[in-house]
Amino acid sequence: MPQMQIADDGRLRHLLTLDGLDRPRIEALLDHAAQLRSLWRAGAPLPQLLQRRTVVNLFFEASTRTRTSFELAAGRLGATVVNFDIASSSTSKGETLEDTLATLEAMDSDAFVVRHKENGTPARLAAHARRAAVLNAGDGNQAHPTQGLLDLLTLRDHKGRIDGLKVAICGDIRHSRVARSDVHGLRALGAAEIRLCGPDALLPDADEFPGCSLSHDIDAAIEGVDAIVMLRIQKERIEHLPGVDEAEYFARFGLDRRRLARARADAIVMHPGPMNRGIEIAADVADGAQSVILEQVANGIFVRMAALAALPGR
Numbered sequence: 001m002p003q004m005q006i007a008d009d010g011r012l013r014h015l016l017t018l019d020g021l022d023r024p025r026i027e028a029l030l031d032h033a034a035q036l037r038s039l040w041r042a043g044a045p046l047p048q049l050l051q052r053r054t055v056v057n058l059f060f061e062a063s064t065r066t067r068t069s070f071e072l073a074a075g076r077l078g079a080t081v082v083n084f085d086i087a088s089s090s091t092s093k094g095e096t097l098e099d100t101l102a103t104l105e106a107m108d109s110d111a112f113v114v115r116h117k118e119n120g121t122p123a124r125l126a127a128h129a130r131r132a133a134v135l136n137a138g139d140g141n142q143a144h145p146t147q148g149l150l151d152l153l154t155l156r157d158h159k160g161r162i163d164g165l166k167v168a169i170c171g172d173i174r175h176s177r178v179a180r181s182d183v184h185g186l187r188a189l190g191a192a193e194i195r196l197c198g199p200d201a202l203l204p205d206a207d208e209f210p211g212c213s214l215s216h217d218i219d220a221a222i223e224g225v226d227a228i229v230m231l232r233i234q235k236e237r238i239e240h241l242p243g244v245d246e247a248e249y250f251a252r253f254g255l256d257r258r259r260l261a262r263a264r265a266d267a268i269v270m271h272p273g274p275m276n277r278g279i280e281i282a283a284d285v286a287d288g289a290q291s292v293i294l295e296q297v298a299n300g301i302f303v304r305m306a307a308l309a310a311l312p313g314r
């Protein structure tokens, strides 16, 4: 994935992962997102960077935030957006995904935003695309690059930088593409410490996350951090889900006010959504003064604008 998303001329050809994207490229995307956000918030017209482009949302998995914000991002920059309806499409008649892509590409589609439960599906489609760009909107537990970017932008807004930050990511790390993309982005921008925390069964293999610490003690993981990213238990990705006692999980791994007090006083609380209140996060923390969860949502639109604009078009 890291190689195939960069074209021979060094430009971004697809956006499949933050793994291997260098700091200047990530910072340029964040800067562009912030610039578009300033225009939007000032009520100024947005540059119609995607005029004449067609963006197709291909979501094979449920989504609220990601799909809607890609649609709004593309539309507000002048693109035509197609929300491809998979349930009523020919993929349900046995057409391969590659043929679906080729068909939509023949209609002069320029970008495909792909979410799929199988790792590597966006890369597979990218390999098959003739001219169109593929944006990964989440594949299996592998990558969710625009979520990584919006998390970086939100962190940078609050802390002024990513360099030197201490970040705890807590919950179901093993099944989380968000955790993987966050770690790639945080590393590229110089975070000092990344602490991964969750129950043993939901922690990843250590060799997959070199340079991160792994623990099942959330109190220790939160101590002194600048930011906490909470993740839900991604039940649909767990093959043999042991019975989870939700009250017990909350008691051991949930972020409540008492635990949050262990972080720096100015620490921010993040969550990619969907949230399960009372399981991984207390409602008063989710809605509290340190929560930036809805800012993450708002930033999602601007990083998706920047990502779409960075890809080749007509």
Ligand code: NCD
Pocket: 065, 066, 138, 144, 147, 177, 178, 231, 232, 234, 272, 273, 274
């Ligand atoms: C996440 C996802 O789908 O990977 N949500 C999102 O895109 N904001 C996280 C999750 O499903 O828990």
